[in-house]
Amino acid sequence: DAGITQSPRHKVTETGTPVTLRCHQTENHRYMYWYRQDPGHGLRLIHYSYGVKDTDKGEVSDGYSVSRSKTEDFLLTLESATSSQTSVYFCAIGGGYQETQYFGPGTRLLVL
Amino acid sequence: GQSLEQPSEVTAVEGAIVQINCTYQTSGFYGLSWYQQHDGGAPTFLSYNGLDGLEETGRFSSFLSRSDSYGYLLLQELQMKDSASYFCAVIAGAGSYQLTFGKGTKLSVIP
Numbered sequence: 001d002a003g004i005t006q007s008p009r010h011k012v013t014e015t016g017t018p019v020t021l022r023c024h025q026t027e028n029h030r031y032m033y034w035y036r037q038d039p040g041h042g043l044r045l046i047h048y049s050y051g052v053k054d055t056d057k058g059e060v061s062d063g064y065s066v067s068r069s070k071t072e073d074f075l076l077t078l079e080s081a082t083s084s085q086t087s088v089y090f091c092a093i094g095g096g097y098q099e100t101q102y103f104g105p106g107t108r109l110l111v112l
Numbered sequence: 113g114q115s116l117e118q119p120s121e122v123t124a125v126e127g128a129i130v131q132i133n134c135t136y137q138t139s140g141f142y143g144l145s146w147y148q149q150h151d152g153g154a155p156t157f158l159s160y161n162g163l164d165g166l167e168e169t170g171r172f173s174s175f176l177s178r179s180d181s182y183g184y185l186l187l188q189e190l191q192m193k194d195s196a197s198y199f200c201a202v203i204a205g206a207g208s209y210q211l212t213f214g215k216g217t218k219l220s221v222i223p
Contacts, residue, residue: 100157
């Protein structure tokens with residue numbers, strides 16, 4: 001298994017509070033991604049990174065920011081959490097047109 | 113942008129064969145991937161098709177027709193453990209390393 005961990009694995013927070021999710025990899029891979037998964041929507045890309053300090057927006061980036069100061073860590077921040085951001089968040093590494101993506105175990109976030 | 117269509121649910125009998133179809137609309141298409149996800153788990157890679165034709169990996173095969181913007185995942189000798197959601201995903205766009213996923217097909221294998 002690809003060495004990808006996510007923390008926390010579960011979080012309950014209140015509307016309006018900031019939340020940061022962490023993705024850590026031990027594979028030294030250049031590309032990292034954050035997805036959210038909701039019933040009926042599949043996996044949707046929030047942000048991705050193609051190197052340290054190099055990030056770009058995905059399909060559903062509003063309300064989220066990311067940072068990557070080290071190859072191994074990719075942080076996702078909800079500046080002011082809303083109930084619509086209740087979801088399961090997956091981090092992934094890999095990519096490229098002939099490469100697979102490997103997913104972390106996911107973080108279940110509940111915003112009350 | 114990209115869009116993908118796949119059936120939302122499929123039910124099949126243990127030991128049988130099932131085919132999950134995926135049609136897509138995209139520009140700058142590179143290839144089609146398939147992922148499996150068990151309830152409560154993370155998606156895991158199953159197969160990739162960059163060229164037309166059939167790719168076989170054990171009990172699983174995947175097919176792509178670029179001219180028809182169509183692919184399918186074929187699961188043979190179904191086992192109960194194959195009950196899961198299956199997602200097709202396109203890789204598209206010049207220089208892109210992004211995957212765009214379909215909404216998934218929930219496969220239920222019954223005895």
